Amino acid sequence: MLRLVFIVIRFIFEIPFLLVQIKKYKNHPEKYSIEERIGWTRKLLRKATKRARVDLQISGVENVPQEGGYLITPNHQGLFDILALFNALDVPFKIVYKEELRKVGLAADVLDFMEYHAIVRNNLRQSMKVIRTTSKEMKEGMPAVIFPEGTRSKKGNSLNEFKGGSFKAAIDAKVPIVPCAMIDCFRVLDYNSLKKVHCQIHFFKPLTYEDYKDMNSTEIANYVENTIQDYINAHD
Structure with missing residues (x-):
C-alpha cells in the first residue's frame, strides 16, 4: 500500500490530465481503435x-508468437502482475479479470474502454459467456491473458492449483498457450515498503494445438502449473 501511495504522489501533477484522457476514451470509444486505447x-x-x-x-x-491469437497463462501474485505484462508485451492483449477489481479506484473505467472481460465468480452462465467471447477474439487474432489460479496465491512464489477451465477458451479456439512465470512480483505492492524491488517475468515456449490436442483441460493445467513452478524453484 505504501508504494501505491508513493506512485500516486509522483503522478500528482498529471492526475487532472489523466482523468480527462480516461473520460475521453470512456465516453467516445468509437473514435479510437482498441490498439490506441490499450496502447495509452x-x-x-x-x-x-x-x-x-x-x-x-x-x-x-x-517465445511469444509474433502474430495471431494466443493465450498467456501467468501465475498470479498481485496487482503488479498486470503492470509486468504491460511492460513486457508491446502488442495489444485482453485480460480476463475477476469482477472485484472494478472496485479499485478508476479501474472500472480503464478496464471498460480497453474492452476487458470481467468474470463473475459463482455465475457459471456469465463465466461461460466470457470464455466464448475470449475464444472468438483469439480466433480473430487478439491475444488474451487468463490467470489459471483464479486469484492471487498469497503464498509468495508458491502456486495455487491451476484450474482446467481457464484453458477452455484456448482449446476451443485451437490457439497456442504461452505459460508465464511471475517471480517476486508480490513484493511490489503487497509489502509496506519503498525499498527497491527486484522481480521477474518469464515467457515459455508456447504449447501449440498439436502439442495439447490429445490432453484434457486438467492435464494441460497440471503441465502449465508444473512448468511454471519448476522455473520459479530454479530462479527464485
Missing part, C-alpha cells in the same frame, strides 16, 4: 513502473 494504458503503466522503484527483469519474450 501501456504507456501509463510503464511510466508507473519506472516511478515505483522496481527493477523488473523480462525474459523469454522471443
Whole structure:
C-alpha cells in the first residue's frame, strides 16, 4: 500500500490530465481503435513502473508468437502482475479479470474502454459467456491473458492449483498457450515498503494445438502449473 501511495504522489501533477484522457476514451470509444486505447494504458503503466522503484527483469519474450491469437497463462501474485505484462508485451492483449477489481479506484473505467472481460465468480452462465467471447477474439487474432489460479496465491512464489477451465477458451479456439512465470512480483505492492524491488517475468515456449490436442483441460493445467513452478524453484 505504501508504494501505491508513493506512485500516486509522483503522478500528482498529471492526475487532472489523466482523468480527462480516461473520460475521453470512456465516453467516445468509437473514435479510437482498441490498439490506441490499450496502447495509452501501456504507456501509463510503464511510466508507473519506472516511478515505483522496481527493477523488473523480462525474459523469454522471443517465445511469444509474433502474430495471431494466443493465450498467456501467468501465475498470479498481485496487482503488479498486470503492470509486468504491460511492460513486457508491446502488442495489444485482453485480460480476463475477476469482477472485484472494478472496485479499485478508476479501474472500472480503464478496464471498460480497453474492452476487458470481467468474470463473475459463482455465475457459471456469465463465466461461460466470457470464455466464448475470449475464444472468438483469439480466433480473430487478439491475444488474451487468463490467470489459471483464479486469484492471487498469497503464498509468495508458491502456486495455487491451476484450474482446467481457464484453458477452455484456448482449446476451443485451437490457439497456442504461452505459460508465464511471475517471480517476486508480490513484493511490489503487497509489502509496506519503498525499498527497491527486484522481480521477474518469464515467457515459455508456447504449447501449440498439436502439442495439447490429445490432453484434457486438467492435464494441460497440471503441465502449465508444473512448468511454471519448476522455473520459479530454479530462479527464485
